[in-house]
Amino acid sequence: MTSREADGRQLRSRFDGREDLTPPAVLAELAGQADVQFNGMRPWDIQVHDARVYSRLLLHGSLGFGESYMDGQWDCHAMDELFDRLLGEDIDAKLGRRTRLRLLGEIMRHRLFNLQSERRAYQVGERHYDIGNDVFEAMLDPTMSYSCGYWNDAVDLAQSQQAKLELICRKLELEPGQSLLEIGCGWGGLARFAAERYGAVVTGLTVSREQQRLAVARCAGLPVRIELMDYRKVAGRFDKVVSVGMFEHVGPKNYAAYFETANRVLKDDGLFLLHTIGNHRTTPIVDAWIDRYIFPNGKLPSAAEVAAAVDDRFLVEDWHNFGTDYDRTLMAWWENFDAAWPRLESHYGTRFYRMWKYYLMSSAGFFRSRQGQLWQIVLSKRGRRKGYRSVR
Numbered sequence: 001m002t003s004r005e006a007d008g009r010q011l012r013s014r015f016d017g018r019e020d021l022t023p024p025a026v027l028a029e030l031a032g033q034a035d036v037q038f039n040g041m042r043p044w045d046i047q048v049h050d051a052r053v054y055s056r057l058l059l060h061g062s063l064g065f066g067e068s069y070m071d072g073q074w075d076c077h078a079m080d081e082l083f084d085r086l087l088g089e090d091i092d093a094k095l096g097r098r099t100r101l102r103l104l105g106e107i108m109r110h111r112l113f114n115l116q117s118e119r120r121a122y123q124v125g126e127r128h129y130d131i132g133n134d135v136f137e138a139m140l141d142p143t144m145s146y147s148c149g150y151w152n153d154a155v156d157l158a159q160s161q162q163a164k165l166e167l168i169c170r171k172l173e174l175e176p177g178q179s180l181l182e183i184g185c186g187w188g189g190l191a192r193f194a195a196e197r198y199g200a201v202v203t204g205l206t207v208s209r210e211q212q213r214l215a216v217a218r219c220a221g222l223p224v225r226i227e228l229m230d231y232r233k234v235a236g237r238f239d240k241v242v243s244v245g246m247f248e249h250v251g252p253k254n255y256a257a258y259f260e261t262a263n264r265v266l267k268d269d270g271l272f273l274l275h276t277i278g279n280h281r282t283t284p285i286v287d288a289w290i291d292r293y294i295f296p297n298g299k300l301p302s303a304a305e306v307a308a309a310v311d312d313r314f315l316v317e318d319w320h321n322f323g324t325d326y327d328r329t330l331m332a333w334w335e336n337f338d339a340a341w342p343r344l345e346s347h348y349g350t351r352f353y354r355m356w357k358y359y360l361m362s363s364a365g366f367f368r369s370r371q372g373q374l375w376q377i378v379l380s381k382r383g384r385r386k387g388y389r390s391v392r
C-alpha cells in the first residue's frame with residue numbers, strides 16, 4: 001500500500017459511519033470565506049446527509065464534491081447561489097491546492113498528452129452529445145442552440161437564441177449565396193438560420209453522430225451539408241467561417257492547428273467568428289468533475305491563450321464579452337430540464353438528474369461569479385482591406 005493510499009484510508013475512516021455531521025475545521029474555514037456553512041439555515045448552505053462528504057472533498061476536491069452530490073450525500077436549496085459564492089472567492093483553487101497530488105497529476109496529464117488529438121476528437125460526442133437527443137430537445141430552445149443566448153433585448157430563452165443567431169450572421173456580414181463553414185454545428189440551428197434567413201450555403205461539421213442525424217433532418221431541403229468530421233480534415237475555401245461553442249474542446253496543444261485550419265479555408269477577404277467560453281485566467285488544469293462527467297478532454301481558454309494563438313494568423317476585428325448572459329441561459333435550461341424530467345426519468349434515473357442539475361447549477365455559478373466569460377471574436381486576414389465595423 002502506498003503512503004497516499006494509507007493516508008486516504010485513514011482519512012476516510014475518520015468519517016465512515018460517523019453520526020456527527022460537523023465538518024472538519026479546514027473545510028468550515030474555506031466555506032466560511034464564501035459565507036457558506038455546512039448544515040446552515042440559508043438557501044445557499046450545504047445540507048450534509050453523510051459525513052463521508054468531508055473525506056471525499058479533502059481527498060478529491062471538486063471531483064469528490066460533485067460525485068458526493070450525485071450519490072445523494074448532500075443537498076442545497078439554491079445551488080446556483082452556492083457556486084456563485086464559492087467560485088467568487090476562488091474556493092475551488094484553494095481546495096485544489098490542498099489536494100496537491102491530484103492537482104499535480106492533472107497538470108502533468110495536460111502537459112504530457114494531447115487530450116484533444118484526432119484520435120480522441122470523437123470522445124466528447126460519444127460521451128456527452130450522444131447521450132440522447134430527447135434531453136437536449138427538452139432543455140433547449142426551438143433552434144436547439146446549445147450555447148449562450150444574447151439577452152440584450154430578449155425576454156425569454158427562445159428570443160435570446162434567435163437574437164444570438166441574428167447577431168452572428170450580422171457580424172459575419174453574411175450575404176445570399178455566400179459559403180459558410182460552421183466548425184461544430186450542433187443540431188443545425190445556426191446552419192438552418194443562415195440558410196433560411198440569409199441565403200447562405202452552409203457546410204457544418206460535428207463529431208456527434210446523434211447531432212449529425214438530427215441536424216440533417218432539421219435542415220432538409222436547404223443548401224446545408226452536415227458532415228461527421230474532425231475540423232482538421234476539412235477542405236475547400238469559404239467566404240465565411242464560424243465556430244460556436246466548439247473551441248472549448250480544442251485544447252491548447254491544438255490551438256495552432258485550429259487557427260491554421262480556419263486560415264487555410266477562409267478566403268482572403270472573408271471573416272471568421274469565434275464564439276467561445278473563456279476562463280478569467282490561464283490555468284494548466286480543468287475542473288475534474290466536469291472533465292469526467294460532462295465534457296471529457298475539454299479546456300477553457302484564457303484571453304491570453306487566444307491572443308497568442310491568433311497572433312500572426314488573424315487580425316482581431318472585434319472582441320465582444322457577454323458572459324453574464326450565460327448565467328441567465330443556464331437557469332432557463334435548468335427550468336426546461338426540470339419541467340421535462342417526469343417524462344425523462346424512467347430512461348435516465350435519479351443519479352443522472354442529480355448529475356445534470358450539478359452541471360447546470362455549477363455552470364451558472366461559474367458565470368455569475370465572473371470566473372466564466374463568453375466571447376464572440378471576429379477575425380480577418382490582412383487581405384481584407386476594407387476593414388470592419390463592430391456590430392452589437
